Amino acid sequence: MAGGAPRIFVSHLAGVPVFDPQGDPVGRVRDLVAMLRVGTMPPRLVGLVVEVASRRRIFLPMTRVTDIASGQIISTGVVNVRRFEQRPTERLIFGEMLDRRVRMVEDGAEVTVLDVAVQQLPARRDWEVAKVFVRRGGRGGALRRRKDAFTADWSDVTGFSLEEEGQGAENLVATFETLRPVELANVLHNLTEKRRAEVAAVLDDDRLADVLEELPDDDQVEILGKLEDERAADVLEAMDPDDAADLLSELPEDDKERLLALMQPRDAADVRRLLAYEERTAGGLMTTEPIVLRPDATVADALARVRVRDLSPALAAQVYVCRPPEDTPTGMYLGTIHFQRLLREPPFTMVGSVVDSDLPPLAPDTPLPAVTSHLAAYNMVSAAVVDAGGSLLGAVTVDDVLDHLLPDDWRETGFHGMEGATARGE
Known part of the structure; x- marks a missing residue:
C-alpha cells in the first residue's frame, strides 16, 4: 500500500484472506499486533496474526505486507509458520484494545473503544495507529444516540500506553523506538549484559535483526545465545543472509547446525551457500538477494x-x-x-x-x-x-x-565517539 494512503479501520480486516505473491492462499487475519510506546505516541503496527489451514496462528510482519485492498491482503516472501507468541510490549488490537474502556484526556469522560484506524506513514514502510472510534459511556446499557460515537486522535484518549515510570525493558524499548538501528545498537552495546538480554527479549524479530547487524561480533554472539533456539532462528531469518552467515560462523559447529536446522529451508540454504566460501572473498562477502x-x-x-x-x-x-x-x-x-x-x-x-x-x-x-x-x-x-x-x-x-x-574493533571505537542518546542499566 503506498505511503500517504487513507486510514483503514481494523474492523474491515477481520477474517480478510491473505495471499502470497503467486496468489495462493496463506490464511485469514485473526488479529493485528501493535507495539505500545511511552506517553501519547501512537502505537506502531508491527504485524498481523494469521490463521493458516492447520488452524495454527502465525505472525506476518507488516514489512512483508505489500498490499491491502479489495478485501484481501498480499504478502511477499516466505511466510514463517511457527506459532505466534505475543511479546510484553505488544497488544492485540481485536483481543485487547476493542471494547476497552478508556478516558478522554480533555474532560476525563469514560468512552468505549469500538474501532481503531491504522495508517502507513508517508515515505516509510512503518504503520501506526492513527485514530480510535469511541462511544461515550461504558459497555452495554440502553441504545445510545448516534452522536455519542465519534472518532478521536490517539493522543486524545488515555488508558492504553505504557507508563513512563520505572525502567522496565518494555519502557526502554519504547523510549528508543525511533532510533536508527545503528543508534539502538550503540544503546545496547553500552548496557550491562543482563539489561542487554532483557531489551533483546522484547524487541520484535525484524528490529532485533537490524540491530544485531550493527553490533560487534561478541555482542551478537552473546545476545543470540540468550534467545530460545526457535526465536534465534527467526531472527537469523530476518537478517541479511551475509550477516546471518557471518554471525553463525562465530558459533560452535553444533550450535550453528542446530540453528540452521530450525530456519526455513530456503533461508538456511542461502546461508549455507555463503558459509561454504572463505570469509574474505567475493563469495563470503556477497548477499544472495540482489535485484x-x-x-x-x-x-x-x-x-x-x-x-x-x-x-x-x-x-x-x-x-x-x-x-x-x-x-x-x-x-x-x-x-x-x-x-x-x-x-x-x-x-x-x-x-x-x-x-x-x-x-x-x-x-x-x-x-x-x-x-x-x-x-x-x-x-x-x-x-x-x-x-x-x-x-x-x-x-x-x-x-x-x-x-x-576497517579495523576489527571499528564498531566499538565508533560507538565511543557516537553522539546521541545512550542508556545504561543494571
Whole structure:
C-alpha cells in the first residue's frame, strides 16, 4: 500500500484472506499486533496474526505486507509458520484494545473503544495507529444516540500506553523506538549484559535483526545465545543472509547446525551457500538477494523493484539481468543495469535491450583486495558474483567491503565517539 494512503479501520480486516505473491492462499487475519510506546505516541503496527489451514496462528510482519485492498491482503516472501507468541510490549488490537474502556484526556469522560484506524506513514514502510472510534459511556446499557460515537486522535484518549515510570525493558524499548538501528545498537552495546538480554527479549524479530547487524561480533554472539533456539532462528531469518552467515560462523559447529536446522529451508540454504566460501572473498562477502530480472522485464518493472523500501541504497543502485530461474543461483547472467540508465529509458523498454554486458563480474573466490580494486576501478557500489557456469550467485556491496577493510574493533571505537542518546542499566 503506498505511503500517504487513507486510514483503514481494523474492523474491515477481520477474517480478510491473505495471499502470497503467486496468489495462493496463506490464511485469514485473526488479529493485528501493535507495539505500545511511552506517553501519547501512537502505537506502531508491527504485524498481523494469521490463521493458516492447520488452524495454527502465525505472525506476518507488516514489512512483508505489500498490499491491502479489495478485501484481501498480499504478502511477499516466505511466510514463517511457527506459532505466534505475543511479546510484553505488544497488544492485540481485536483481543485487547476493542471494547476497552478508556478516558478522554480533555474532560476525563469514560468512552468505549469500538474501532481503531491504522495508517502507513508517508515515505516509510512503518504503520501506526492513527485514530480510535469511541462511544461515550461504558459497555452495554440502553441504545445510545448516534452522536455519542465519534472518532478521536490517539493522543486524545488515555488508558492504553505504557507508563513512563520505572525502567522496565518494555519502557526502554519504547523510549528508543525511533532510533536508527545503528543508534539502538550503540544503546545496547553500552548496557550491562543482563539489561542487554532483557531489551533483546522484547524487541520484535525484524528490529532485533537490524540491530544485531550493527553490533560487534561478541555482542551478537552473546545476545543470540540468550534467545530460545526457535526465536534465534527467526531472527537469523530476518537478517541479511551475509550477516546471518557471518554471525553463525562465530558459533560452535553444533550450535550453528542446530540453528540452521530450525530456519526455513530456503533461508538456511542461502546461508549455507555463503558459509561454504572463505570469509574474505567475493563469495563470503556477497548477499544472495540482489535485484534480479529476466531480459523480457521492462524498465518500469525494474524501477518498481528499485523502489522497494527494504533495499539498502547499495543494492538498489543496480539490477542484474539473468535468464530464469531468477532466484540465486540464477540462469545465465547477462549483465547489469545501473538505476541512472533506467531513469533515462522509456518505461516500456525491455531491460535485455539496455543491459551493460561489458562490465566484468567477480568470481566467488576473488580475494578482498581484488574486490575492492574492482569496485574502485569501475566506480560501482556493488558488483555481480558469477560462478564458472555463468550463473549469478549474488552481489558484493561496498558497505560489506568496508566492514572487512576497517579495523576489527571499528564498531566499538565508533560507538565511543557516537553522539546521541545512550542508556545504561543494571
